[in-house]
Amino acid sequence: EDEDLPKGLRQLKLPPDKTSNSNKILQFQRNRTTRIKLDRKSLNFTPSCEFTGREAVSAVTRAQSQVCKQRIVNVTCLNQQGLLYPERIQSLCPHSPGFIDKPVSLGCFKDDKTLRILSGYYHVFKGNNSPERCAFLCLQSGYLYAGTEYSVECFCGMEKPSQLKRLPDSSCNMKCSGNPKYSCGGYLTINVFWTGIQKFKAQEARNTSIDGESEKPARIAYLLTVNGRASRQVKRLINILYHPSHLFYIHVDARQDYLYREMLEVEKSCKTNNIKVARGENLRHASIWGGASLLTTLLKSAQQMLAHHHHWDFLVNLSESDFPIKNNVQLTQFLSLNKGMNFVKSHGREVQRFITKQGLDKTFVECETRMWRIGDRKLPDGIQIDGGSDWVALSRDFVEYVANPNPDTLVTDLLKVFKYTLLPAESFFHTVLRNSKFCNTYIDNNLHVTNWKRKLGCKCQYKAVVDWCGCSPNDFKLEDFSRIRNTIDRNLFFARKFESIIDQRIIDRVEEWLYSENLNKTVNAKGYDAYWQSLYHAADLSPLTDDAQLTVSNSLARLIFHKLNVNYKDVRLLETTAYFKQNQFVGILILAEVTLQQQTVQQKRIESLVYPRHNFSTSREWLGKIQSLSVNTDYDQKEKTFRNLIGSIGPYSYPVLSYEFDTGITTPQNLSILWVDPYGRLAEVNYIQLEEMTLTGYVKPQFNEHLVVGTWHLFLVADSLLVAKMNFLVTPLAYWKNKKIDPEKAKEVNNASVDSYHITEEMNKKWSHLLNSVNFYERTIHMTDNEIKINSNLDQWIDKLVQKHYEIDKICNVNDTELKLQKCINTYWSSLSPDTKADINNLC
Numbered sequence: 001e002d003e004d005l006p007k008g009l010r011q012l013k014l015p016p017d018k019t020s021n022s023n024k025i026l027q028f029q030r031n032r033t034t035r036i037k038l039d040r041k042s043l044n045f046t047p048s049c050e051f052t053g054r055e056a057v058s059a060v061t062r063a064q065s066q067v068c069k070q071r072i073v074n075v076t077c078l079n080q081q082g083l084l085y086p087e088r089i090q091s092l093c094p095h096s097p098g099f100i101d102k103p104v105s106l107g108c109f110k111d112d113k114t115l116r117i118l119s120g121y122y123h124v125f126k127g128n129n130s131p132e133r134c135a136f137l138c139l140q141s142g143y144l145y146a147g148t149e150y151s152v153e154c155f156c157g158m159e160k161p162s163q164l165k166r167l168p169d170s171s172c173n174m175k176c177s178g179n180p181k182y183s184c185g186g187y188l189t190i191n192v193f194w195t196g197i198q199k200f201k202a203q204e205a206r207n208t209s210i211d212g213e214s215e216k217p218a219r220i221a222y223l224l225t226v227n228g229r230a231s232r233q234v235k236r237l238i239n240i241l242y243h244p245s246h247l248f249y250i251h252v253d254a255r256q257d258y259l260y261r262e263m264l265e266v267e268k269s270c271k272t273n274n275i276k277v278a279r280g281e282n283l284r285h286a287s288i289w290g291g292a293s294l295l296t297t298l299l300k301s302a303q304q305m306l307a308h309h310h311h312w313d314f315l316v317n318l319s320e321s322d323f324p325i326k327n328n329v330q331l332t333q334f335l336s337l338n339k340g341m342n343f344v345k346s347h348g349r350e351v352q353r354f355i356t357k358q359g360l361d362k363t364f365v366e367c368e369t370r371m372w373r374i375g376d377r378k379l380p381d382g383i384q385i386d387g388g389s390d391w392v393a394l395s396r397d398f399v400e401y402v403a404n405p406n407p408d409t410l411v412t413d414l415l416k417v418f419k420y421t422l423l424p425a426e427s428f429f430h431t432v433l434r435n436s437k438f439c440n441t442y443i444d445n446n447l448h449v450t451n452w453k454r455k456l457g458c459k460c461q462y463k464a465v466v467d468w469c470g471c472s473p474n475d476f477k478l479e480d481f482s483r484i485r486n487t488i489d490r491n492l493f494f495a496r497k498f499e500s501i502i503d504q505r506i507i508d509r510v511e512e513w514l515y516s517e518n519l520n521k522t523v524n525a526k527g528y529d530a531y532w533q534s535l536y537h538a539a540d541l542s543p544l545t546d547d548a549q550l551t552v553s554n555s556l557a558r559l560i561f562h563k564l565n566v567n568y569k570d571v572r573l574l575e576t577t578a579y580f581k582q583n584q585f586v587g588i589l590i591l592a593e594v595t596l597q598q599q600t601v602q603q604k605r606i607e608s609l610v611y612p613r614h615n616f617s618t619s620r621e622w623l624g625k626i627q628s629l630s631v632n633t634d635y636d637q638k639e640k641t642f643r644n645l646i647g648s649i650g651p652y653s654y655p656v657l658s659y660e661f662d663t664g665i666t667t668p669q670n671l672s673i674l675w676v677d678p679y680g681r682l683a684e685v686n687y688i689q690l691e692e693m694t695l696t697g698y699v700k701p702q703f704n705e706h707l708v709v710g711t712w713h714l715f716l717v718a719d720s721l722l723v724a725k726m727n728f729l730v731t732p733l734a735y736w737k738n739k740k741i742d743p744e745k746a747k748e749v750n751n752a753s754v755d756s757y758h759i760t761e762e763m764n765k766k767w768s769h770l771l772n773s774v775n776f777y778e779r780t781i782h783m784t785d786n787e788i789k790i791n792s793n794l795d796q797w798i799d800k801l802v803q804k805h806y807e808i809d810k811i812c813n814v815n816d817t818e819l820k821l822q823k824c825i826n827t828y829w830s831s832l833s834p835d836t837k838a839d840i841n842n843l844c
């Protein structure tokens, strides 16, 4: 499970032709045979070729801009004419087999657990260099020694790897002999029974030539490709990895304003100049998941890192969700003994299977921050395709070779192939390594442990960004610690993924373990058991904030000043932050200010801790049986949690109900879930059956696109008895695309009333007794159109609703002496209070 095998990707079904509106989440249809035609009238250019390929036509149709459509068309035409990249690429690996029926010279190689023959997957056994002989040579050379075992897997069949069949025994030669069309190959795996770094070192010491340079401790250049808003976790990562001899180069996704500003602060605080942030259009990319842009990012960043005056020996790339699982001394020691080697993790499966699963036999085009699938392709002959994980540790020599701005033909040709490849970073480096003169520096270990839980992580969650179903590893949790500890003897130095908002305790545990000598200092540091993650910052232009979130945050800012009886006119929301304590989400922090114009202009800035109210009750019989019930948006199926921490739902949101029942519940149990709108109308009914194994789960109601604003109600009914009820707010919007909404738009968005729901008469009748028994607030007050529409009234209306769903608790004072409030810096909860683990001020 912890291996970085192919992502178990499968093809995403393409939408039917009428789905030209790609703003919506695409509905991917099942019927593969539907034919779609290119609507030439929708193009303002003439396609350079005739094409009918279903995938390409679908991509052109779905793309929004003419620029993107044209790019897709051009690449499709070049692909059809076979002009995208050469048909054949010459491998430069001295012992590359090229063809499987030629005797090849085999190499031997070191790694922590397995030793593999270098020259690839298929080898002919006859001749001098049989795997057996290779193993013997390896033994003699000292890379292997007693306690080594090797196994040979045997294949037989036609020349193409996909046509080779694995044989149950090693009777390969016998079975194939006599038929000139058939050839035989073997795959050698050598299992080594030594473990532990010490042994590795002892072994290595014998093989390392002793010169001045190789004696120096290895210097690492970390390439951090980061995305999202977890700036404090990234700072914590830099804190734990930091050493003056290492270089840190940080690439922030071009769309992430907040994280970029935060990283610039990190760079500024480091006077020693070994933390650098990528700047400017040429060096910052919108590196979408699985996109060709991620490879561009890695290569461009590598060039910058090479140009940096700080010398380094290895490039190690990490993301915001990686964390070390060995300390800096251990990592440096290991790399010092392995200078010149390249650490990448291979899929470890049959190559053809990897190629199909990974979509390597498809052409993809990146534009409009999406990877469009445009059709099948034939990969070039003459080279070995390899891939696995895109987390790597590469030697300086290899980086100089592969990221050279004027690369040789092999790299140039492979770059052409990988420019149109999904998840290119997962195969490009492997393939270059395998086929270049560096082939004998390949080590099948990327130094990483990855927390794959494919049942949870493969939910096709990237379909909004790629025409493919991708998978993601899960976050580690405290209960996984023994798994991490068990890697103590293995050459594994990093793990992924970690997210403080999901589980910070595991990160704490790992850090305490790695640096136990600092335990007291670490654990007692200020803010240790707390975590803050930004949700909004007033300086953000990109990405756009959710309008419902902005509406609720602004409303809370007004309500806070109102509570303080401060006579204000304009309240300015500065920041919204999610606050966690003891590994639990506590609430939302609102940082805001007002400008008072009395004799002098005065600014008052405060921060407040706000709790979302859980307007939830259960019948007496069901007390304690429901552990949690919540309605929210952005449900993450992989981590089984909502990502929308403020819990704001707007008229265009897709609410989801998540539930967790107690194990003591009598099962099976049928439950009906009634969704009732603010006017008391039944909008949807869902049914769930609780079984022993399905006590937690989620339900997605099917609503019309536009939700009626106001307080909604949810009823849980078991055996026609109401067992629980809760309500949730669908907030009217005060913002549209992050700007103050204009009255016209406000009317359209906030005033809509849905004429009918997909509810039958019969259903309404069935549940009428329940619906009539509840006094619906919105039904009882008469709200005229004018009250809703106009701006200040709109704010009042929103504040009234928000007040019912959020509770303002603590307030602190940032800069004012008049307000009789605690200073924010002295609280334990404010985003301005000390947080040592993420404090980089005294780092360098």
Ligand code: UDX
Binding pocket: 225, 226, 227, 252, 253, 286, 287, 288, 289, 290, 294, 318, 319, 320, 321, 389, 390, 391, 425, 471, 472, 473, 497
């Ligand atoms: C999985 C694999 O583990 C990883 O090797 C592969 O690159 C993508 O799929 P996953 O957790 O799904 O990882 O991806 P994630 O770690 O979120 O993103 C991969 C890298 O791309 C990170 O460095 C991330 O910062 C970056 N990224 C992702 C962006 O820069 N922008 C985005 O919009 C998404």
